[in-house]
Amino acid sequence: MLERLTSQPPDALLALIKMYAADERPDKVDLGVGVYRTGQGDTPVFAAVKRAEQKLVDEQDSKSYLGPEGDMGFVEALMPYIFGSDATMGGRVQGMQTPGGTGAVRLAVALAQRAGIERIHMGTPSWPNHAQILSDIALEMVPFSHSKADGSADIESLLAAIKGAQPNDAVLLHGSCHNPTGIDYTPEEWAAIADAFAQTGVFPIIDLAYQGLGHGMEEDVVGLHKVLAAVPEAFVAYSCDKNFGLYRDRVGAFYAMTRTPDDLATVFSNANALARASWSMPPDHGGAVVRLVLCDPELTAVWQDELTQMRDRMRQVRARLAEAGVAGSVDLRPLADQNGLFAMLSVTPDQVKQLREEHAIYMAGSGRINIAGLHMGNIDKFIAALTAVTG
Ligand code: PMP
Numbered sequence: 573m574l575e576r577l578t579s580q581p582p583d584a585l586l587a588l589i590k591m592y593a594a595d596e597r598p599d600k601v602d603l604g605v606g607v608y609r610t611g612q613g614d615t616p617v618f619a620a621v622k623r624a625e626q627k628l629v630d631e632q633d634s635k636s637y638l639g640p641e642g643d644m645g646f647v648e649a650l651m652p653y654i655f656g657s658d659a660t661m662g663g664r665v666q667g668m669q670t671p672g673g674t675g676a677v678r679l680a681v682a683l684a685q686r687a688g689i690e691r692i693h694m695g696t697p698s699w700p701n702h703a704q705i706l707s708d709i710a711l712e713m714v715p716f717s718h719s720k721a722d723g724s725a726d727i728e729s730l731l732a733a734i735k736g737a738q739p740n741d742a743v744l745l746h747g748s749c750h751n752p753t754g755i756d757y758t759p760e761e762w763a764a765i766a767d768a769f770a771q772t773g774v775f776p777i778i779d780l781a782y783q784g785l786g787h788g789m790e791e792d793v794v795g796l797h798k799v800l801a802a803v804p805e806a807f808v809a810y811s812c813d814k815n816f817g818l819y820r821d822r823v824g825a826f827y828a829m830t831r832t833p834d835d836l837a838t839v840f841s842n843a844n845a846l847a848r849a850s851w852s853m854p855p856d857h858g859g860a861v862v863r864l865v866l867c868d869p870e871l872t873a874v875w876q877d878e879l880t881q882m883r884d885r886m887r888q889v890r891a892r893l894a895e896a897g898v899a900g901s902v903d904l905r906p907l908a909d910q911n912g913l914f915a916m917l918s919v920t921p922d923q924v925k926q927l928r929e930e931h932a933i934y935m936a937g938s939g940r941i942n943i944a945g946l947h948m949g950n951i952d953k954f955i956a957a958l959t960a961v962t963g
């Protein structure tokens with residue numbers, strides 16, 4: 573029977589990680605995998621997380637099951653950061669814990685499908701797993717163009733998608749720090765997006781996987797707030813894996829905003845049923861750690877400091893790249909105004925291969941680079957190699 577299966581293409585990024593590990597050149601540069609790195613090239617555990625983990629070891633008195641909703645203390649502690657001072661939007665927002673942002677996205681689209689959504693409009697390029705999740709649950713994906721060649725967002729294309737949407741359509745948007753382009757909508761563009769949602773009644777699903785890595789925890793939800801203020805209902809998929817550096821602990825949350833507080837019980841009975849049938853319950857450790865950080869003002873301050881350092885470092889790398897101007901045929905100037913871990917360079921797959929083979933610089937075949945893979949010790953080499961290969 574199993575011979576009926578056909579092989580699936582290997583995950584290109586995982587293959588790149590293996591190739592990088594096998595490369596013995598001492599000056600190799602990893603711009604592939606999407607994790608934050610310090611100026612020394614490390615991805616350390618946050619100090620605030622270490623302290624919360626110690627507290628958890630000392631104080632946790634049971635590992636008995638929670639429920640499909642996970643650690644509600646964690647889910648609720650995040651809400652003021654995501655939704656603002658009225659964290660339940662008048663009793664209309666509730667959430668549950670998920671295995672990472674991936675679990676949250678999967679739950680959001682599966683629940684939307686259960687509620688009758690048939691098609692999801694999605695900007696391209698996007699995080700590749702968005703399309704894979706939609707395909708896996710057999711929801712039709714309707715692409716629109718996310719960005720233009722000059723490094724700005726293709727707002728017209730998004731507005732046309734919202735305005736032309738059919739009744740059972742939803743639109744999936746990145747809340748901030750767009751993966752893979754780093755190109756976010758400006759506050760003015762978000763206002764126009766919110767207006768378009770308000771006029772059409774299309775259902776928004778917002779994926780917020782990098783809050784705090786763009787301009788700040790509050791700044792990175794300005795767009796989300798505009799949309800939520802304009803629509804009666806929406807879903808938010810959240811990840812703490814980047815902004816708390818908890819990647820492998822799989823920390824995420826799914827939130828729904830409903831028309832009335834009374835609608836929440838039905839929505840979450842369905843969300844719980846979907847979670848139960850998929851992963852039953854989310855892993856506890858990372859969510860408990862985030863709860864401990866957010867419920868202790870001292871640890872919260874340590875975490876915010878660490879997040880600010882990450883953000884500032886990525887801004888410095890972006891500024892340095894933009895300062896270089898044009899490297900060969902690649903215009904690096906727009907990178908200064910883009911956000912988060914990623915940027916897309918207009919390089920061909922052949923040039924990506926050449927960068928890897930001749931210069932030991934590893935990046936995704938699409939031209940996506942991890943900004944945090946660069947630091948003052950390798951950035952000049954990178955600019956010189958890019959100039960040599962594309963010049
Ligand atoms: N959404 C986007 C846009 C992402 O880039 C990612 C992570 N790469 C996720 C969701 C999922 O994050 P997690 O690792 O928490 O599953």
